[in-house]
Amino acid sequence: MMFSVTKIIVMVVFATFAVMLMSRGKAYAHCDTLDGPVVTTARSALETGDITPLLKWVSPEEEETIKASFERALSVRKLGVQARELADMYFFETLVRVHRAGEGAPYTGLKPGSDVDPAVALADEAIEIGSVDKLANVLTQALDKGLRERYEKVMERRRYVDESVEAGREYVEAYVDFTHFAEGIHEQRRRPANYRTYS
Helix, strand or coil: CCCCCHHHHHHHHHHHHHHHCCCCCCCHHHHHHHCCCHHHHHHHHHCCCCHHHHHHHHHHHHHHHHHHHHHHHHHHHHHCCCHHHHHHHHHHHHHHHHHHHHHCCCCCCCEEEHHHCHHHHHHHHHHHHHHHHHHHHHHHHHHHHHHHHHHHHHHHHHCCCCCCCHHHHHHHHHHHHHHHHHHHHHHHHHHCCCCCCCC
């Protein structure tokens, strides 16, 4: 079955939200990993002494906080190897905490790169290689699987819905999961392409 580029893009949006829903609230945010784009940019900024490329990761309201932290880190880095390591980690944690707050997400510490969700890794790869095809295929399959599994569970439990209160509750649980899944995907599709998580 052939898909137009528009259909693939829409399905990627759907599937992205589907993957988020399937994770049941498990927060995968590669911006809080040590080899994610935020910390990678921070490493470069500390080496060059130029904070400018780093400011895109924070809201305008938080620029002064990050600039002050950056200057402190640069000063401490001059005191030796151990001081440099501590200063870098302090700055990374400050930056990621502020960035996460701007996304409306909690900061739970820096994580190793292995904690990156596979879909996020594929999204980064798509940007690097200039093709969304692999990501579109993976997420489209995830969306299809998520919908079908929930639908099959609803239909199976529907057969026994009136046999007992317990069976009825099991049906309602499956029904709510299925409809919320579909609703969440539709809601994500309606989000504007230029949506930002902070003002």
